[in-house]
Amino acid sequence: MVDATNAAEFSRVDVSAITKTFKLQDRIFFFMTLASAALVVLMLLAILVVLVIDALPTFQTYGLSFLWGTTWSAPTEKFGAVPAVMGTLISSLIAMLIAVPLSFGIAIFLTELCPGPLRRPIGTAIELLAGVPSIIYGIVGLFVLVPLMQLYILPFLIATVGQVPVIGYLFQPPAPGVGLLTASFVLAIMVLPFITAITRDVFLTVPPMLRESAYGMGMTTWEVARNILIPYTRRGLVGGVMLGLGRALGETMAVTFVVGSVTRLQSSIISPSTTISAQIANTFGEADGLQLSSLIALGLLLFILSFCVLALAKWMIGRSDSF
Amino acid sequence: MEDTIRQNIMSRRYGRNRLMMTLSVVAAGLGMFFLAVILGTLLYHGISSLSLDVFTMTIPAEGSRGGLLNAIYGTVLVTFFAILIAAPIGILAGTYLIEYANGSKLAEVAKFINDILLSAPSIIIGVFVYGAIVVPMRGNSAIAGIAALALIALPVVNRTTQDMLLLVPNALREATAALGAPRWKAMTHVIYRSAWTGILTGILLAVARISGETAPLLFTAGYSKFMNAGFTGPIATLPVAINTLAADPGEDLKRLAWAGALIITVAILAINILARLMGGRRQ
Numbered sequence: 001m002v003d004a005t006n007a008a009e010f011s012r013v014d015v016s017a018i019t020k021t022f023k024l025q026d027r028i029f030f031f032m033t034l035a036s037a038a039l040v041v042l043m044l045l046a047i048l049v050v051l052v053i054d055a056l057p058t059f060q061t062y063g064l065s066f067l068w069g070t071t072w073s074a075p076t077e078k079f080g081a082v083p084a085v086m087g088t089l090i091s092s093l094i095a096m097l098i099a100v101p102l103s104f105g106i107a108i109f110l111t112e113l114c115p116g117p118l119r120r121p122i123g124t125a126i127e128l129l130a131g132v133p134s135i136i137y138g139i140v141g142l143f144v145l146v147p148l149m150q151l152y153i154l155p156f157l158i159a160t161v162g163q164v165p166v167i168g169y170l171f172q173p174p175a176p177g178v179g180l181l182t183a184s185f186v187l188a189i190m191v192l193p194f195i196t197a198i199t200r201d202v203f204l205t206v207p208p209m210l211r212e213s214a215y216g217m218g219m220t221t222w223e224v225a226r227n228i229l230i231p232y233t234r235r236g237l238v239g240g241v242m243l244g245l246g247r248a249l250g251e252t253m254a255v256t257f258v259v260g261s262v263t264r265l266q267s268s269i270i271s272p273s274t275t276i277s278a279q280i281a282n283t284f285g286e287a288d289g290l291q292l293s294s295l296i297a298l299g300l301l302l303f304i305l306s307f308c309v310l311a312l313a314k315w316m317i318g319r320s321d322s323f
Numbered sequence: 324m325e326d327t328i329r330q331n332i333m334s335r336r337y338g339r340n341r342l343m344m345t346l347s348v349v350a351a352g353l354g355m356f357f358l359a360v361i362l363g364t365l366l367y368h369g370i371s372s373l374s375l376d377v378f379t380m381t382i383p384a385e386g387s388r389g390g391l392l393n394a395i396y397g398t399v400l401v402t403f404f405a406i407l408i409a410a411p412i413g414i415l416a417g418t419y420l421i422e423y424a425n426g427s428k429l430a431e432v433a434k435f436i437n438d439i440l441l442s443a444p445s446i447i448i449g450v451f452v453y454g455a456i457v458v459p460m461r462g463n464s465a466i467a468g469i470a471a472l473a474l475i476a477l478p479v480v481n482r483t484t485q486d487m488l489l490l491v492p493n494a495l496r497e498a499t500a501a502l503g504a505p506r507w508k509a510m511t512h513v514i515y516r517s518a519w520t521g522i523l524t525g526i527l528l529a530v531a532r533i534s535g536e537t538a539p540l541l542f543t544a545g546y547s548k549f550m551n552a553g554f555t556g557p558i559a560t561l562p563v564a565i566n567t568l569a570a571d572p573g574e575d576l577k578r579l580a581w582a583g584a585l586i587i588t589v590a591i592l593a594i595n596i597l598a599r600l601m602g603g604r605r606q
Contacts, residue, residue, distance in 0.1 A: 016539075020510075022505035023505070025505060025507055025508075026505045026506050026507055028507075029506065029507035029510070030419075030506070030507075032415050033415045033416065033418045033419035033422070033423060033493050034416075034419050034423070035397060035426070036411075036412045036413075036414075036415035036419060037415075037416040037419040037430075037433055039412060039435050039437050039441065039476065039478060040412075040414065040416050040433065040436065040437050041432075042480060043440065043474060043477070044436045044439060044440055046451070046455065047443075047447065047448070047451045050451050050454040051450065051451060051454070053446070053454075054450075054454045062359075075440070075569060077366050098534070101350075102354070104350075105346055105349070105350030105351070106347070106350045106351045106354050108344075108347045109347040109348055109351040110351070111348065112347075113344060121578055122351060122355065124599065125354075125355055125358055126355075126358075127356065127595075128592055128595060129354065129358045129361075130355060131531060131591055132361060132588060132591070132592070133535025133536070133562060133587060133588065133591060134535070134537065135535070135537045135562045135565055135566055135584070136361065136365065136535075136545040136584055136587075136588050138569075139565065139569050139580065139581075140360070140361050140364050140365070141583055142362070142569070143368075144360065144396070151403040153368075161549045162503075166372060185370075185461070186462065189357050192325065192354060192357070193354075196354070202541075203582070215346065220336055220337060220339075220340035221340055221343075221344055222339060222343040222344060223340070225343075226485050229372060243442070247444050248441070249444070250442075250443070250444020250445070250446065250447070250451055251444070252444065252537070253537045253540035253562075253566065254448040255537055257569075267337065269421070269469040277538070280446055280450065281541060284453075284541070284542050285541070285542055285578060295450075296450055299446070299447050299450045302444055302446075302447060303444070303447050306442065306443065306444055307439060307443075310438070310439055310442050311435075311439070313326060314435065320537035323539060
């Protein structure tokens with residue numbers, strides 16, 4: 001009886017109509033997803049197009065000599081990219097020199113030394129460091145690190161390394177506390193958790209068998225790290241370092257607070273200087289005309305720079321375990 | 324003789340090991356120390372500057388009473404609408420890349436482009452939105468800020484969705500297909516449900532990331548001392564307010580900046596921990 005009603009009910013339903021609606025709905029859903037994916041791609045193109053169009057006046061005025069111009073002066077309308085680009089490259093380089101060994105050390109600690117129950121809390125604490133907004137690094141850097149640099153660290157550097165021939169050129173006054181080296185320290189602390197997280201994750205991909213046989217042969221922990229972990233994961237490690245470098249290159253607020261914002265090419269790394277991002281953040285609001293266009297051209301350079309670094313990082317890491 | 328040589332080698336190896344392991348512990352200690360200094364400084368300056376006024380009054384002129392109400396409101400508004408735009412688009416884009424086009428050359432390129440956007444310097448996004456929206460609109464606006472933050476959140480959500488959909492077992496897709504369910508129903512009723520906690524974690528992390536962003540808002544959302552309910556005028560956000568107030572010579576305004584820094588950091592760390600707990604429960 002029940003079956004009969006159901007069958008009767010069923011025969012009344014127009015299956016082909018339902019299939020049709022389903023097909024239509026499926027098409028709509030498909031095109032929604034396609035359009036969204038296309039939008040992401042278009043956004044990158046849009047960014048490039050807008051940056052190139054807005055930077056065009058600069059390249060029309062100076063041609064490619066913008067790229068090797070060493071002066072940046074708003075009153076005389078002479079704009080060259082070198083001081084800001086050098087600031088960005090040098091500060092990122094020093095930051096990486098500090099952050100990479102520290103990160104590797106923390107990762108070795110977390111994977112090889114740390115007692116089990118402490119592993120998660122310490123790992124989480126390092127990762128939380130990555131969640132702190134960059135402006136916080138900026139103000140803490142300005143109010144804590146800058147006085148320390150000004151009163152103790154920089155005078156010490158000037159008195160010691162500053163007297164050494166050749167290298168001494170890098171450590172000359174003025175050293176008011178804000179400067180390229182201070183910015184490098186803040187950057188190092190900022191990229192530290194990123195590199196640590198990636199390093200730890202790739203260290204954990206080393207097969208336990210390999211690690212244990214090395215220990216079984218009587219290797220010390222350091223020898224295991226040096227001869228097993230690092231060689232086995234070197235592609236991932238280099239990729240992780242490149243990702244960290246990408247972040248350091250583009251970081252804005254933390255640097256803007258502590259770099260001093262003096263746009264001049266100079267040899268001293270402890271004097272006030274600037275970076276691409278700090279230059280944009282500091283002067284974009286008041287700039288117009290050629291200066292604005294030159295700032296956007298700087299932005300375009302930064303975008304290309306970080307694109308290259310990231311593409312290299314992706315290529316090193318491979319798709320599987322990136323970011 | 325041989326014994327002494329062996330002993331020398333051993334003591335050198337162990338000595339070096341002890342040195343390197345000490346350095347590694349010191350590195351971990353330094354990492355914890357940095358976090359402690361940042362949080363300690365924030366608490367030290369922040370708590371003494373917190374008061375009810377901070378949450379109930381707008382940004383004052385130096386010397387008068389005031390708070391950060393308009394900046395807090397601005398951050399919530401801009402973040403909310405940015406996620407409202409970015410989350411659906413990001414989820415749908417991730418769906419296309421994994422469910423419809425996975426493995427194709429085009430999808431690989433699209434994934435790569437998304438990863439580039441994901442790691443693009445945020446100030447570049449600000450410069451882009453300035454050229455694309457602020458200039459045509461002739462001024463800073465909440466809309467421009469929302470667009471900039473949405474553009475930063477979009478690749479995060481897209482990437483997380485991709486990663487989470489990849490974790491959904493194929494048997495689920497086959498089972499729903501075998502039941503005769505159309506694809507969109509399979510997605511909304513089965514696949515998304517199975518990946519939901521992961522995607523939500525990604526959205527939370529995106530919220531944490533964009534609510535602390537300063538650089539892309541400097542010349543898009545701009546800054547204002549007043550409560551501004553509209554979308555077309557400049558609107559203050561907490562990070563931009565901190566940036567402006569910390570640079571002010573006035574002591575009261577500096578204290579306000581510290582209060583804002585404490586609020587935004589605690590909020591972001593709380594969201595991060597929440598996301599972590601959700602992600603942890605999944606496993």
